[in-house]
Amino acid sequence: xKFSGRAFVFGDDVDTDAIIPARYLNTTDPAELAEHCMEDxxxxxxxxxxxxxxxxxGKNFGCGSSREHAxxxxxxxxxxxxxxxSFARIFYRNAFNTGxxxxxxxxxAGGVAPGETxxxxxxxxxxxxxxxxxxxSFEPVPPFMLELVNDGGLMPYLMKKRSLA
Numbered sequence: 064x065k066f067s068g069r070a071f072v073f074g075d076d077v078d079t080d081a082i083i084p085a086r087y088l089n090t091t092d093p094a095e096l097a098e099h100c101m102e103d104x105x106x107x108x109x110x111x112x113x114x115x116x117x118x119x120x121g122k123n124f125g126c127g128s129s130r131e132h133a134x135x136x137x138x139x140x141x142x143x144x145x146x147x148x149s150f151a152r153i154f155y156r157n158a159f160n161t162g163x164x165x166x167x168x169x170x171x172a173g174g175v176a177p178g179e180t181x182x183x184x185x186x187x188x189x190x191x192x193x194x195x196x197x198x199x200s201f202e203p204v205p206p207f208m209l210e211l212v213n214d215g216g217l218m219p220y221l222m223k224k225r226s227l228a
Contacts (some may be wrong), residue, residue, distance in 0.1 A: 187222025
């Protein structure tokens with residue numbers, strides 16, 4: 064599985080309230096959440112992000128309160144995956160449970176500028192900054208996690224497994 068797109072770069076400690084402000088938690092509609100994704104951090108994000116684009120961030124991305132709205136908003140906005148130096152653990156679990164791919168790479172987090180074109184190859188464990196001809200490596204996403212994402216998240220994965228039983 065590969066993702067290729069422009070980089071939207073954010074710093075350290077991007078909390079779930081920056082990803083989807085609390086004032087929008089009264090909806091669970093992914094399309095509505097996507098309209099407000101990252102709006103307090105980058106007001107133009109929702110209107111400029113395109114399918115396959117990648118969020119690149121520093122340490123502790125997704126910290127703060129545990130809300131599945133945050134990864135749902137990112138995924139619904141069309142983001143292919145999020146690359147960060149590190150993730151808050153509960154955000155990490157919520158993201159994969161909702162079918163959003165996360166990749167940890169401190170080198171890539173510091174080696175990509177806004178708007179640069181990057182390609183993330185999950186099986187190879189490689190992030191290519193095509194704008195600067197640089198390559199960063201990461202621990203490949205485990206096959207089970209890829210299957211979870213390919214199925215659309217935890218619930219679709221479990222429903223598929225149940226129907227196979």
